[in-house]
Amino acid sequence: MRTMTRRTMRGLGLLCAAALSLTACGSSDDAGSDTTVTGGDLRAALREGGSITVWAWEPTLKQVVSDFEKEYPKVKVKLVNAGTGNDQYTALQNAVQAGSGVPDVAQIEYYALGQFALGKSLEDLGRYGAAALKNDYSPGPWSSVSVGDAVYALPMDSGPMALFYNKKVLDKHSIATPTTWDEYLEAARALHAADPKAYITNDTGDAGFTTSMIWQAGGTPFKTRETEVTVDLTGDKGVAAFTNIWQKLIDEKLLAPISPWSDEWYKGLADGTIATLPIGAWMPANFASGVESAAGDWRAAALPQWKKGAEVSSENGGSSLALMKAGKKKDLAYAFNQYANHAEGVQARIEAGAFPATTADLSSPSFLDTPFPYFGGQKANEIFARSATQVPENWSYLPFQVYANSVFNDSVGKAYVSDTKLADGLKQWQEAAVTYGNDQGFTVNK
Structure with missing residues (x-):
């Protein structure tokens, strides 16, 4: 359980007070938010390159960033730990309110995502075709990142x-x-x-x-x-x-x-x-x-x-990666998000200890058959993966x-x-x- 400092509590008050009236400031080098983005557009953005900033405290992302930059050498990802949980949310909201210093991508826990979505601080990933990914994730995490037809983040992990x-x-x-x-x-x-x-x-x-x-x-x-x-x-x-x-x-x-x-x-x-x-x-x-x-x-x-x-x-627990509406390189940001949470980056994070939200990995024989020496050699992932399918939506x-x-x-x-x-x-x-x-x-x- 986290200890709530007075500074954090003031920030939480600001976050909620702003939620109904705040529309994220900033500009974007990408197409307008109503424009459909294709896979070709994302590949073009990766070829062109550029720099994006990701705010996250989750340690497995360090390897993902390294692998991503190797595969796309023209892209630079600045990974920033702006604090864990509430500390980051306070800093994030302050940046949104100030209209400067907002990252392109932010880690947001499932329980906190609604505040930023309602405050119109997040990009709806529907224009990237994210809604079609629903069946690729277990029901609990997916229900936490989507509201109706809108998708406000991609699941990073899960806590069945x-x-x-x-x-x-x-x-x-x-x-x-x-x-x-x-x-x-x-x-x-x-x-x-x-x-x-x-x-x-x-x-x-x-x-x-x-x-x-x-x-x-x-x-x-x-x-x-x-x-x-x-x-x-x-x-x-x-x-x-x-x-x-x-x-x-x-x-x-x-x-x-x-x-x-x-x-x-x-x-x-x-x-x-x-x-x-x-x-x-x-x-x-x-x-x-x-x-x-x-x-x-x-x-x-x-x-x-x-x-x-x-x-x-x-x-119980779990986080997502969301695109900030004020981000300036949204196509690159989404390409990284998809890499980290739907493509090669998922396996890198599993190997580093993350528990996946992706159904393909949850049903993979190599994942299910993994013995846990700590639990006497028990194949505990079989239990966890089954649990992930049993969460009410x-x-x-x-x-x-x-x-x-x-x-x-x-x-x-x-x-x-x-x-x-x-x-x-x-x-x-x-x-x-x-x-x-x-x-x-x-x-x-x-």
């Missing part, structure tokens, strides 16, 4: 969820790997009863995890139609399913009160006091680098289901989700440290979102 579990710990206490969330609750009780120092998982309140769980449960608490927004965190069926199970885990003190990514968290994963982790498929590299001493103890399984026998998953984030996530622990977070019930915390989060959205010029209903 799985349940990582410490097989050694569960076997020790004769606890079966849970296949439903009801079984997960029973496993939590059995584990903590057998060893009061052990917990089924950790959770201190996390907006991304909560929304992912609601998504899997069939929830659609956020809906947006242009500037009309609906927020329903009180009557939504997915919210009810999540709170029913998670409130019991909280009430019975079955969740480790440990923040993710902390030293204590890594220690808990290593010594077995945190026994499972429902999270995105990008997690294995973090196990291998941060929990080395538990190699061989852990395995991956399908995410537990809300209904026995169902096969539904969710997404009707999910959407708020057009001011960045702000909403930043105040999550002011409301929902109280349920983990006080007598506040999870449902009451979600209701407070709803009120905060409604008030903020209306203040920013949206028409927000609940």
Whole structure:
């Protein structure tokens, strides 16, 4: 979970306040935004060459840039790390507002994409024929980058969820790997009863995890139609399913009160006091680098289901690459985006540890058959790839989700440290979102 600085919070306020009125400034050397761009146009742009700037923090792009420049020696790609997540979004919005210094391409996480799209800061990639790529990507990431006929980015990666579990710990206490969330609750009780120092998982309140769980449960608490927004965190069926199970885990003190990514968290994963982790498929590299001493103890399984026998998953995390409307070399920018996320660059990023969003790679025998030494040689990609096909497509984030996530622990977070019930915390989060959205010029209903 990221720490929100005051500087970041001021930037988030500016970002959302600008969303309804801001039209990106700047000029472009390419054809107008309504002009259809063909493959021939892109090849011509690559032959002519030029320079583009890409803002991204994702480390695997370094190799992609190197390979791209080798293949197209007349093109120079300036890769800039302008900060991670919210820090970059603040810098990006400031540049858009100033009308200068805007990159040609920007990495934007799926949950934040709507804010920039609504603010008309992004190029609709439809004129490049991007809509035809729909079936080339798994449903979760594609639904996050497209709205109707508009496509605002190409997916970089995905985070289909799985349940990582410490097989050694569960076997020790004769606890079966849970296949439903009801079984997960029973496993939590059995584990903590057998060893009061052990917990089924950790959770201190996390907006991304909560929304992912609601998504899997069939929830659609956020809906947006242009500037009309609906927020329903009180009557939504997915919210009810999540709170029913998670409130019991909280009430019975079955969740480790440990923040993710902390030293204590890594220690808990290593010594077995945190026994499972429902999270995105990008997690294995973090196990291998941060929990080395538990190699061989852990395995991956399908995410537990809300209904026995169902096969539904969710997404947790992931980013896209978007073209900024103020960019000056849009054709070159799209050519790079396509290379990184739909062509040769995808394999380079997979080899460097990224989890793909492309269906061809998710179904590739070489990908599926890859053994994970950390997980005892398990072919975990088979589980992750299947999860990617099971994500409901009707999910959407708020057009001011960045702000909403930043105040999550002011409301929902109280349920983990006080007598506040999870449902009451979600209701407070709803009120905060409604008030903020209306203040920013949206028409927000609940």
